[in-house]
Amino acid sequence: MVRHIKRRKFIALGGAAGIVGFAGCIGEDAEEEANGDDDANGDDDANGDDDANGEEEDFGEAEPDEGGEVLSWHAGGTEGTYYPLSGDVKSIVEEHSPHGIQVQSTGASVENVGSLQREEADFALIQNDIAYFAFNGTGIEEFEGEPVENLRGIASLYPETIHIVTQADSGIETVEDLEGASVNTGDVGSGTQVNALQILETAGVEDFDEQNTDFGTAADQIGDGDVDAAVTVGGWPLGAIEDLAVNQDIAFVEVEEDLREDLMNEAEWLAEDTIPGGTYDGVDDDVETVSVQAMIATHDGMDDEIVEDVTTAIFDNTDQFTTQADFIDVESAQDGMPIDLHPGAEAYFGDAEE
Template identity: 25%
Template sequence: MKKVSFLLVLLMSLMLLVVGCVSEGGDESGGETDSDSSSGEEEEEADVETEVEPTDVETPDEFTFGAATVGGFWYTLAGAMSDAMSDKFEGTSTTVVEGGSVSNLLGLGEGTFHIGFSNGQTVPEALNGEKAFDEPIENVSTLATLYPNVFHIAVREDSDIYSVEDLEGKTVSPGIKGYSGELAFQEILELNGMSYDSLDGIEYIGTADGADLLRDGHIDAIAGMLAAPVSTFQELDTTVGIRLIPLSEETVTSLNDANEGYLPFSIEEGTYPNTEEAVNTVAGYTVLLANDDMISEDVAYELTKMVVENQGAWANISNVMSEFNAEFSVENNVGNLHPGAEKYYKEVGALE
């Protein structure tokens, strides 16, 4: 039976990865992250000590957790949370499956996953049945909003690019094709009366490799949805120096009007060594979602409590989780809260 179970999980994982690639020409993979991790690099092992009290609420025998590829922050965080879930829900196990922002939502909607990560700007698309989603997904809600993936446009400090419009005729890396950063970049170009045809060239490449091209003068800019600060950009700023290109207020407002998952965000002074003033942009927040039909109110309450009250453990894995708490989660929520999560946030005073 164990061999059969393993083969089924492997097959399910492969099918979800195919779905993710087909859905929008690609999908967040967690190793991207360029959207899903703080630097796009493999996460180092960290001490993760959680404090959970076992509960006797009725739970599934096994949870399935939609994360992302091995090496990305989503996969690492899902592994740490699944360990805590084993302590919280004694006698259960959790299988972490590689996926991505779109494929995780599809899996949640279909009942393949009990819980999973996604990007905040993808949630309204799923709820409304837009873009990668042929029909609305109505049985998914939020447990917690965790951290922002911030839209960056970085150029060399000696560049003549100071606005989105100045990218005309330039060569840009928008990250990996089909990832959230590229999709956001395309929308931003369109809102500024531009398209890829306005540029001299596009380089589909990861953040670290893109930084090498920018350093050597082979491209003019890097764009992406990244958890700030990006260590690759910090290093680049201390060597050749970089500038971050702001988005206009009109662009930020238009993005939010079209998709509530794009929230206004300011990259603060000092985030990078040469950032001397705040940079106006948007962010899409990583969210932990649940299938409403598979996760009861009691289980959702206990899951939300576990995630919020072990913030310190998650922050030890990556400092992108340093600002996360109950109030942060509620303030940046997009879409519907699970009734169990809502109960917890009201109990701790984060929600009226």
């Protein structure tokens, strides 16, 4: 679906970005709505493909020990970062605690907040900006005036880098060059769309053709020349872009210094970031951009001891991660935390500081 849009919808609102006009995915039909486009959060975020249908797959059933619980862990789509990272979590928690983890592929952040709100998930991965919006009842239409009061934080994990990808010969070098272009901004209602529209708005890009799909489809659209640029959000390297770069000459649109400063002044959860040269085939130079944080969230109905067990298993064994292993560390686990911690997480991190 292509929409020709005049965009002046991003506003600063109590330190939060206001994006309006999204399809919602927080109500009872959240999973169906989010998966209609297949992925409700870029990531992360997110970052689904046709497997992001709410079914458990690949990692097998939860395997709790005697006295342990089966815990539902909502991840993201299988082509992003959340899903393989959740496989690491499953292995670590099941080895170092009595509990079993059932990983579920989802539309990621926005959908996952809805699952936590309804207590259909025990734990979930979300972006820290989406957590802020949800907890404070602001920022995007789904949450406006309706804070998700039972949402609780556990830990920050790693930066979710905003990638703006295009064909190498597109001639698009700055965000401002996207005026009049066709841009895939991620699934409707997703964290990726929030970030993409924030960047475009802040850069003064008002008129563009917006397309909304998951990361895998967005990469295909770049490869086929169906869109001029696509915004994806996740820890590098992103699998969909890696695959694209093997078969297609690509480039990234840099978020230049002045624009980075404007964005960070408007949204406190954003941070400067760099995609190192050589991360993707054919892209040899560093690319300056911004990022949000991926984080683990839960809800206030979760048992304190279970949350502490899971948190302890994860952060006492960070050396066992194979995805984003360079970033996951107890020392940075509260960086960019935008919401109240669950008491079980407070207990662990309070002990860790002593």
